Amino acid sequence: MELVQPIRDKKKIEGMKKILASNPRDVLLIILGINNGLRISDLLHMRVSDVLQENGFLVYIVRIIGRLL
Numbered sequence: 001m002e003l004v005q006p007i008r009d010k011k012k013i014e015g016m017k018k019i020l021a022s023n024p025r026d027v028l029l030i031i032l033g034i035n036n037g038l039r040i041s042d043l044l045h046m047r048v049s050d051v052l053q054e055n056g057f058l059v060y061i062v063r064i065i066g067r068l069l
Helices: 010-019 024-036 040-044
Strands: none
Touching (some): 010 024
């Protein structure tokens, strides 16, 4: 398996946000992933109900349970 390095250059991150600006979902995924160190496979399995309660309040702690490869 190939080692993947995180994007550390703030200009590159801002550029990605600008490119994706027309799709708020994609911007949210980028921000969540970068700020929390999540892999794309973790992000793509998330549902709205994972972060938003039925009463409209945000969930305080979100647990990501990964699978072993």
